[in-house]
Amino acid sequence: MLEVRGLKAGYGESAVLFDVSFDVPEGSLTVIVGANAAGKTTTCRAISGEIESRAGTIRFEGERIEHEPSNRRVERGLVQIPEGRRLFPFMTVEENLLLGSYARRARAARQQALDEVFSLLPRVAERRRQLAGSLSGGEQSMVAIGRGLMARPRLLVMDEPTLGLAPIFVERTFEIVQEIRKHGVTVLLVEQNVKRALSLCDRAYVLEHGQVVMQGEGEQLLGDEGLRRAYLGM
Numbered sequence: 415m416l417e418v419r420g421l422k423a424g425y426g427e428s429a430v431l432f433d434v435s436f437d438v439p440e441g442s443l444t445v446i447v448g449a450n451a452a453g454k455t456t457t458c459r460a461i462s463g464e465i466e467s468r469a470g471t472i473r474f475e476g477e478r479i480e481h482e483p484s485n486r487r488v489e490r491g492l493v494q495i496p497e498g499r500r501l502f503p504f505m506t507v508e509e510n511l512l513l514g515s516y517a518r519r520a521r522a523a524r525q526q527a528l529d530e531v532f533s534l535l536p537r538v539a540e541r542r543r544q545l546a547g548s549l550s551g552g553e554q555s556m557v558a559i560g561r562g563l564m565a566r567p568r569l570l571v572m573d574e575p576t577l578g579l580a581p582i583f584v585e586r587t588f589e590i591v592q593e594i595r596k597h598g599v600t601v602l603l604v605e606q607n608v609k610r611a612l613s614l615c616d617r618a619y620v621l622e623h624g625q626v627v628m629q630g631e632g633e634q635l636l637g638d639e640g641l642r643r644a645y646l647g648m
């Protein structure tokens with residue numbers, strides 16, 4: 415579904431991604447792990463079109479998209495839930511959710527999408543009239559997931575959805591990821607909870623200094639001694 419080859423990206427003078435290549439097969443849960451500053455968020459941004467690709471190709475369902483504006487990519491069903499949630503604090507939960515469905519492909523079905531999000535995330539439904547800024551961090555993170563789903567994604571890119579969450583919310587987030595997959599959505603997940611993410615995914619990529627340094631099936635990487643030492647401290 416997504417094929418990234420030789421991707422380079424950066425900010426101003428500084429190069430961050432040197433040579434990033436990976437695949438996200440349709441229907442899969444594909445994971446990217448890596449240390450802080452490895453370039454995971456930069457990769458997500460380049461895929462979603464928030465920043466430019468400086469070289470390389472990004473194909474979505476066979477078509478080159480690396481020079482398309484981000485709204486075109488959303489219309490294709492390539493949707494990102496950015497790191498840090500980025501909700502509008504002075505708007506209600508429901509208003510934040512509805513902002514997720516501005517794309518043409520999502521607009522017509524927004525009421526149905528809202529019902530689906532509320533049934534997947536009952537906690538969000540309970541708080542629909544509350545200002546987003548007054549929610550707990552864990553609740554805000556659920557709203558950010560809901561807003562991504564409102565865009566009717568075919569491929570959902572999730573950049574550290576569990577960041578800063580208590581263990582119970584982390585576990586709930588992983589459950590939601592699995593439910594999202596059951597609804598036929600392909601997921602590319604960036605995670606710091608390496609063990610949990612690798613145990614759930616089909617395939618994983620390890621990013622270091624803007625390059626993919628290791629890849630394989632989740633279970634296989636979990637058994638890799640180098641990876642265990644670097645990322646699991648064991």
Ligand SMILES: Nc1ncnc2c1ncn2[C@@H]1O[C@H](COP(=O)(O)OP(=O)(O)OP(=O)(O)O)[C@@H](O)[C@H]1O
Pocket residue numbers: 425428430448449450451452453454455456457497
């Ligand atoms: N807007 C920016 N301007 C300049 N440099 C940036 C910018 N955003 C990120 N960087 C730099 O790019 C590098 C990679 O950052 P990135 O956010 O992609 O890392 P990450 O793997 O997502 O890390 P983390 O796990 O901490 O979220 C870092 O050195 C960072 O300082």
Ligand SMILES: [Mg+2]
Pocket residue numbers: 454455456497573574
């Ligand atoms: Mg990041």
